[in-house]
Amino acid sequence: MLLLSYSTDFVSCISKYVKIHESSNCIFFDLTQETLKELQIFINDTENDKCQDSVALDSRDDYKSKDAAESETSEDPPNKRAKLETSITDVQSEEEAAAVDKSKDGDSRVCVVCLGILQGLCGTTQAIKIAEAVKAGNYEFDTLVLSVSLPAQLCVREHSCWLYVKKEVREKGLVLDKDDVIQVKEAFKWIMQGMVTKELGGIAVVTKVSPFEVSVEFTHPETDADCHFLAATCPDCFKPTKNKQSVFTRMAVVKALEKIPDAKFLKHYPCPPTQPTSSCSPQVQCLHVSVFVAGRYNKFCRSLPQTPWVIDGERRMESSVEELIAAPILSAFRADGFNFSSSGREDVDVRTLGNGRPFAMELLNPHKSRFSKEQMKQLQETINQSSDKIKVRDLQIVTREAMSRMKEGEEEKTKSYTALVWTQKPIQREDISFIDDIKDLTLDQKTPLRVLHRRALAVRQRAIHSMSTRFLDSHHFYLRLKTQAGTYIKEFVHGDFGRTNPNLCQLLKTDTDILELDVESVDVDWPPPVPE
């Protein structure tokens, strides 16, 4: 174990860097007790030209938890320490006096590396704040994972301190690796995880994966300019962004720091870093992983678009399939929003009959995510009662891969339709019977005029697998078709100014038009049917 405790006069808190085996935190817990003891010893042994303000920045006592029974991690309060200490495998400890100025007005000084995060922002108060934010959200969850987001300038400051430490250590004849240093982020998490668990009454704060994420975002506007010099020294790391976000993202800054040679860095940035006057400001946000719901829908209305039809901020048609399905689901799952996806679409004036069309919805940040089969059935019933324009079946919770199944259905599977056809010249039953014998008719369809404003101009080859007719009167008949996915039925019937060939006008040698269209089936066997 390499224990490196680094602090100079500028660093008004202890940053403990401990390298542990990754697989468990408990080793760390034990170690902190050891470390704590060592630290106590060390403090007492200290030469006393080092300033030692043991007055904590905040007078909270909970920091000083020496309770070995507690498995919480605890950090010592911010102390002024003017030492650099290295110890290897619980044996060696070295002291070094940092030959820097002693702090004068110790207490209120903000740490130059962690910008106050490990000082005043990782104690019980913070844990309580986090717990309150979680409780306020009223989420349903078993575990949570804590994630931390730090301002980009922290990397710069850490780098600066790192160079300082390296220099000091080199003078001692030792070698240190960057891996031996623990990140502020990790230290914060180690401290807070146990505390948050306690404040939430025992809900486990896991370290790796959980569907519920509580993110703490630290910002420090005062020092945001710290990273700006990197733009001049490593310009290729920073891409200009179109939206208003800062170009100094954490990733870009880290990349630049990896590239910049030490000497150049030291030229542009003070080492150790300068003293800030304020601490970071934390912000807590909760996010539950998305939940996916799938089913099949029927559409019985000829004036209902699938997605909301809005032009220039003005709604052109009332409601939509998407909204009618989503409304009850959103409120049941208490989600913030949704993404609706279906296996193809139909026009506003087309009904969807039969088993319906498969759809999947991603529910964003659902506050409630556990539903039993009975509850899903109940939800399905609620949707069906809410409107007579649509109907939903086989409603179920699915996984994320559901969304990609939708595309598969849209592009590969066959569909069948019924069209009501009008003919200009009068017809008799015999005139249309030949259509029933046509199999696998290949069409060349140019992009129809009615969608040409939003699609590229191209020719598509599509197949009509089979057709059957039902005579109605001398100018009308019903045409049933089974076609390849992506076939434009309306254009096959009226020919679209001869841009779809062959078309029904050519086959019947008369002008034809389509009066009504219904989707009879979408031949996708997903999602799996839910037994009644």
Added chain:
Amino acid sequence: MGFFYFAFNVTNTFFHFLFLDMKGKPCEDHCILQHSNRICVITLAETHPILQNGRTIKSINYQISNGCSRLENKVSGKSKRGGQFLTDFAPLCRITCTDETEYTIYSCIRGRLLEVKENILETPNLLLEKVKPTILPYTCKCKVHYMSSLTCLHLHTITAYCTFFFFPVKHPYMSS
């Protein structure tokens, strides 16, 4: 009649606009079919000389000038970039009939050419076939549409000069 813009795409709704006596030539009337999505189809009006007196068409030439052939028109992408820009009197093609009379078909409106009808090069007399009526009263489910289709049909019989100005019309193309 004004400038109607409908978002409903119930059936193919084409508004008929007549441009009479193009370039001062008597009866050389063009009929522009504008779809509700503003794409236009340029057609010959029923009163055009080509459609009178049993004329048949000998040839159609899309080569407008030395540097410009409408056949070379190519658009790419969703926004249909690259189409030839057309002004009101831009010629689209020249038609020669079997009785040696020649006629030029004009764009009539400003916009970008999307495509020309190529199969009339092989079968020129396709041009003589009536453009199928695309507004059928009983397919309309929307009252407003119905009224406008009546107005359109009514317009067909008026020989008054119509001064509609399409602004901005984006995508005209040739068909007849």
